[in-house]
Amino acid sequence: MAQRVQVGDAVGLIGLGVMGRGVATNLIKSGFKTYGRDVNPESLKWLESAGGIVAKDAQELAARCKVVVSFVVNDKQTEDVLFGDDGLAKLLAPDSVFIACSTMSPKYVHDLASRLAERKIHLIDAPVSGGQSGALKGTLTVMLAGDPVICERIHPVLSSFGGKIFQLGSEHGKGSQMKVINQLLCGVHIAAAAEALSMAQQSGLPLDVSLEVLKSGAASSWMLGDRGPRMVAQDFDTVMSAVDIFVKDMSLVLDSAREGKFPASMAHAAYLQYIKASGDGFGKLDDSAVMLNYIKK
Numbered sequence: 223m224a225q226r227v228q229v230g231d232a233v234g235l236i237g238l239g240v241m242g243r244g245v246a247t248n249l250i251k252s253g254f255k256t257y258g259r260d261v262n263p264e265s266l267k268w269l270e271s272a273g274g275i276v277a278k279d280a281q282e283l284a285a286r287c288k289v290v291v292s293f294v295v296n297d298k299q300t301e302d303v304l305f306g307d308d309g310l311a312k313l314l315a316p317d318s319v320f321i322a323c324s325t326m327s328p329k330y331v332h333d334l335a336s337r338l339a340e341r342k343i344h345l346i347d348a349p350v351s352g353g354q355s356g357a358l359k360g361t362l363t364v365m366l367a368g369d370p371v372i373c374e375r376i377h378p379v380l381s382s383f384g385g386k387i388f389q390l391g392s393e394h395g396k397g398s399q400m401k402v403i404n405q406l407l408c409g410v411h412i413a414a415a416a417e418a419l420s421m422a423q424q425s426g427l428p429l430d431v432s433l434e435v436l437k438s439g440a441a442s443s444w445m446l447g448d449r450g451p452r453m454v455a456q457d458f459d460t461v462m463s464a465v466d467i468f469v470k471d472m473s474l475v476l477d478s479a480r481e482g483k484f485p486a487s488m489a490h491a492a493y494l495q496y497i498k499a500s501g502d503g504f505g506k507l508d509d510s511a512v513m514l515n516y517i518k519k
Contacts, residue, residue: 224317227289227378229253234277234287236303236310237324238265240462241350242293244357245323245383246274249291251360252382257283284313289376291321296470297330304338316342319376323350323364325401325471328478332395335368344372347394348380349401351408353448354462361385365404367397402478405471406489411445412468413492413512419453420516429454449510458504458511465512466505468496 227233230253235246238260246269249256256274260266266276277283283290290310294300300322304311310320320343322331335345345368352362364384366373369392380387390396418441422432433450436442452458472493479486495512504511 224288224375226375229378230255231289232257232287233379234259234283234290235274235293236260236283236290237293237295237299238262238269239293239295240354241323241357243268243272244354244359245291245293245362247272247358248360248383249379250274252378254379254382255286257286259283280308280310280313284310284315284318288315288317289319289321289379290314291323291379293323295467296324297326300324300326300330300334304334311338311341311343314341314343317344319344319346319372321346321348321376321379323348325349325405325474326398327474328395328398328402329481331398332393335394344369345394346372346376347397349397349404350384351401351404352385355448356385357383359385364388365390365397365400367391367394399478402471402474405468406475406486408445409468409472409475409496410488410492411443412449412509413495415443415446415449416453416495416510416513417516419450420513424516452508452510453513456513458507458514461506461508463509464506465496465499465509468509468512469493469500469505472496 232255233249235256235258238258246256246258250273257277258269258274259277270276294303331347338345347367349365350362356362360383362384364380364387366387367390390400419429423429433454437447475489476493495515498515499512504514
């Protein structure tokens with residue numbers, strides 16, 4: 223049986239975007255030799271400056287690392303990382319561990335575990351919540367599912383960026399199902415915050431004071447506190463999470479609800495706000511730009 227991952231071991235990280243950079247920072251700080259890959263050359267330069275190691279290609283990353291953490295955007299990118307040209311699935315050594323932290327379809331994750339098992343690679347279903355600030359602080363919430371023995375083996379890696387790790391069972395896809403439910407609430411909260419602050423603005427109330435009132439009482443939420451200041455400043459060009467990310471995430475929510483014949487009416491209403499904002503050309507802006515649906519042109 224393979225030993226528990228230890229400080230000083232090599233860990234691969236795929237995806238050095240908003241979340242991945244924070245995770246890389248904490249892996250390095252925790253003493254792991256952190257090998258990274260990203261399609262953006264600037265992200266690779268950043269990794270070197272932060273004390274990480276740029277793997278020149280997938281072959282080098284697979285040769286160096288028995289544990290790989292993935293922070294790409296979605297199912298398609300995960301598929302490309304594993305089964306595309308120079309995909310890791312054919313390069314990783316038997317008994318390697320692939321930790322999937324992306325927000326993905328639970329069914330895709332469930333099936334992916336079987337496909338990787340055929341190649342003697344362990345999948346850990348470990349999506350996260352907490353945003354860029356949580357990634358930077360190492361306080362992300364990790365929604366974990368997979369073989370308990372393998373979960374224990376890679377626990378030091380998860381705890382380097384996860385402040386709270388919740389074990390949701392051994393069945394792959396259960397972690398991703400929990401993340402879908404997490405995104406349901408996040409998406410509804412952002413859309414509701416945009417609607418409330420837009421109504422305050424239309425009513426002639428000062429937006430900055432309105433936000434403080436809402437944050438100080440029972441109406442407050444994590445998303446209101448995080449996205450609210452951007453809505454007040456109407457600073458939508460500084461992108462922490464794009465509108466199109468929530469188009470994708472709320473689509474996953476609705477797909478899951480449809481499969482389970484669950485009446486997710488609030489999620490559907492929020493989805494329409496994101497899809498409208500995206501259709502109006504705001505898809506690449508910060509998700510707080512859903513507020514633009516209410517601003518009269």
